[in-house]
Amino acid sequence: MQRLVDAFRARMNDNVAASAARIRAAKLPFYEGLTDAQLSATLARAFEAAALDVARGEPHALLQRMREIGIVRSQIGVAVMDVVTGLNLGFQAVSDDFAAIYPDDLELRLGWEQARAKIAYAGAAMLADTYLEAREAVVRAQSEALVRLSLRVLPLYPGVVVLPLLGELGAERAQQITEALLAAVAHHSASYALIDLSGVPSLDTDDAVQLLARATQAIELLGATPILVGIQPAVAQSMSARAVSVRAPTLADLASGLRHALRGLGVELKQTR
Incomplete structure (x- = not known):
């Protein structure tokens, strides 16, 4: 749906800023070590990948991004849940923003939630697979938490x-x-x-x-x-x-x-x- 793509891109900068604020408030260990500029750049790349996938109608760009992140983060000992939680906080910022900006546009909001569920699940799965390749023993214990994150009502x-x-x-x-x-x-x-x-x-x-x-x-x-x-x-x-x-x-x-x-x-x- 082109309207959804346009709305997502129109609100992207504001939602990157909102996501950064939420991640800072959550005090996630990995992100605590990033400067504001580094955090914003990281989120902007993830949001750009998500925008491409919303337009495409299926996960692709975000999967590649999650694989790149997983390879690097696992090598330096970053907890996979830090990355997944950051992604979830970012997507929730978009949901909340759309609810506030487009309260009566249920078609647009429903379209986003459907797209979000698809790309978030696929992204988390790709991240988990990448971590399993690099740190199989550690990620096996964390996989149940990834599944629970996919059960969002x-x-x-x-x-x-x-x-x-x-x-x-x-x-x-x-x-x-x-x-x-x-x-x-x-x-x-x-x-x-x-x-x-x-x-x-x-x-x-x-x-x-x-x-x-x-x-x-x-x-x-x-x-x-x-x-x-x-x-x-x-x-x-x-x-x-x-x-x-x-x-x-x-x-x-x-x-x-x-x-x-x-x-x-x-x-x-x-x-x-």
Whole structure:
């Protein structure tokens, strides 16, 4: 979406500055050793790579950037979580900025969150792979934390939260999803919880399928409505083959799920140009 690319670039300098301030406030050990100019330059390169990937529609430039960073940082003993947390703080600055600058442009904000989930997950995975090559024993212990960072439940609209999922969904990760969703539904007093499965190619185990079904049931017990969106054919086949009954509404994509939730809240989603 060209509007998203234009908005991202228009706000890039401000968001680089905001990201630098957040990283300074977080007092991450590695970044503490950088001058303000070095930190800004590092963030600017990452944001430029992210802008290219938003325009491209898939991760590429940021992957290369994360690989370069991973090779250098691992050699000097930088904790992988310092780098991932810095990336997450930067992308969160963009989310917050878009929420403030474009509060009524849900299409633009939704487009960013979808792009963010895709490139952030891929970037973190590339960083982890690079660290594994250079420092396999250390990174293996940190990989669980990287997975947890990918389980971000986003408050998309008052009363609506969304969890974009990417990658394989094993039993352990399915359990983490349930915990993250329930906590977010309670914290945000959500009426609708969207689970975006468009980035999940398959469900490999009976446990993963059953846990997903139980997650939707647990959301209902909290008084919210779960909505499954973007289910891939292989996932649908896995659920059907295992005779799992999911009572949650299923819709084709995240935009359809959002419209369904907004209608349930009595909000009419207007198209913007």
